Amino acid sequence: MSQLVPDTPELSEFYKRLPDYSLAPLWTVLSSLITPVPVSRCQPAHWDYKKVRPLILESGSLITAKQAERRVLILENPGMPGESKITDSLYAGLQLILPGEVAPAHRHSQSALRFIVEGSGAYTAVDGEKTIMEEGDFVITPSWTWHDHGNDSTEPMVWLDGLDIPLVSMLDASFFEKYPDDLFPQSRPVGDALARYGSGLLPVGYEHARPTSPVFNYPFAKTRKALEQMKLADEWDPCHGLKSRFVNPVTGDYAMPTMATHMQLLPKGFESETYRSTDATVFSVAEGSGKSTVGDQIIEWQRRDTFVVPSWTEIRHFPATESYLFSFSNRPVQEKLGLWREKRGED
Numbered sequence: 001m002s003q004l005v006p007d008t009p010e011l012s013e014f015y016k017r018l019p020d021y022s023l024a025p026l027w028t029v030l031s032s033l034i035t036p037v038p039v040s041r042c043q044p045a046h047w048d049y050k051k052v053r054p055l056i057l058e059s060g061s062l063i064t065a066k067q068a069e070r071r072v073l074i075l076e077n078p079g080m081p082g083e084s085k086i087t088d089s090l091y092a093g094l095q096l097i098l099p100g101e102v103a104p105a106h107r108h109s110q111s112a113l114r115f116i117v118e119g120s121g122a123y124t125a126v127d128g129e130k131t132i133m134e135e136g137d138f139v140i141t142p143s144w145t146w147h148d149h150g151n152d153s154t155e156p157m158v159w160l161d162g163l164d165i166p167l168v169s170m171l172d173a174s175f176f177e178k179y180p181d182d183l184f185p186q187s188r189p190v191g192d193a194l195a196r197y198g199s200g201l202l203p204v205g206y207e208h209a210r211p212t213s214p215v216f217n218y219p220f221a222k223t224r225k226a227l228e229q230m231k232l233a234d235e236w237d238p239c240h241g242l243k244s245r246f247v248n249p250v251t252g253d254y255a256m257p258t259m260a261t262h263m264q265l266l267p268k269g270f271e272s273e274t275y276r277s278t279d280a281t282v283f284s285v286a287e288g289s290g291k292s293t294v295g296d297q298i299i300e301w302q303r304r305d306t307f308v309v310p311s312w313t314e315i316r317h318f319p320a321t322e323s324y325l326f327s328f329s330n331r332p333v334q335e336k337l338g339l340w341r342e343k344r345g346e347d
């Protein structure tokens with residue numbers, strides 16, 4: 001409470017009468033409502049895949065994908081236990097789908113992204129088109145599209161789910177529907193969207209009505225090749241190395257309206273300069289190993305790990321080997337609201 005607010009018996013007595021009228025004094029809470037810099041319960045945190053993988057696989061022996069609807073272990077921020085949040089506005093989880101399983105079709109107003117962590121050959125189907133997923137692929141399920149997941153391969157698949165669940169809850173705009181059958185009927189061949197919209201071409205007269213990219217799988221093979229080629233120019237951003245934004249090819253905007261997604265390449269031995277921004281960010285290590293300092297913590301990461309950087313927290317990366325980091329945050333929302341800020345270098 002502000003030093004200036006008096007603490008008198010009259011005020012205490014006054015405060016006691018207010019709740020009956022659904023009223024409260026601003027002056028006792030103002031400084032915690034409007035803070036000079038972002039203040040969050042979100043903490044820097046790290047999920048070591050080596051340690052969580054056995055638990056993910058154990059869940060596979062205890063419940064089927066169909067029984068669970070989605071068999072996911074939620075990555076809960078240690079500063080917000082029990083709230084199903086990895087940051088204040090975003091949800092993340094590790095989803096397992098075993099050979100022969102189906103996670104039945106449903107749709108929801110929350111947008112989802114998948115970043116494939118382990119496995120090869122399982123699929124996600126979105127509104128009648130399947131895409132086959134490989135490690136490092138970034139796959140989108142736009143808001144209110146029917147989607148089911150299945151695994152016709154011979155190995156388990158695990159991916160990182162990123163959803164805007166807390167944001168949609170805050171806006172009180174959640175809708176959900178189950179499809180009557182397990183699978184939504186297929187109406188287009190595999191690879192159609194990527195060929196049609198993700199090849200530097202657009203069908204003549206094409207108009208895109210949705211705020212989400214019509215491309216719903218950005219294969220790692222393609223993304224990696226692009227960054228590999230860019231590496232030859234030897235132009236590195238001091239804070240980010242080589243960092244590229246996944247875009248909606250129709251508009252050039254972010255691929256998703258509520259979540260920014262990026263892939264960055266950090267060369268071996270790079271030492272990034274201090275950086276901070278207002279979008280708390282979730283990282284997944286696609287390739288390589290190293291460490292990052294996040295605020296006063298040191299996070300030692302390797303391939304398949306997940307870590308989270310809270311809003312306005314200083315980060316520096318120290319890759320030990322050439323590394324590819326996928327990341328997502330609520331940056332598009334903050335930019336559209338005029339709230340997003342970044343700071344390069346130290347104070």
Ligand code: GTQ
Pocket residue numbers: 070072092093095108112147161163
């Ligand atoms: O795959 O549709 O992690 O609906 C949470 C909710 C995944 C999904 C999650 C979901 C999904």
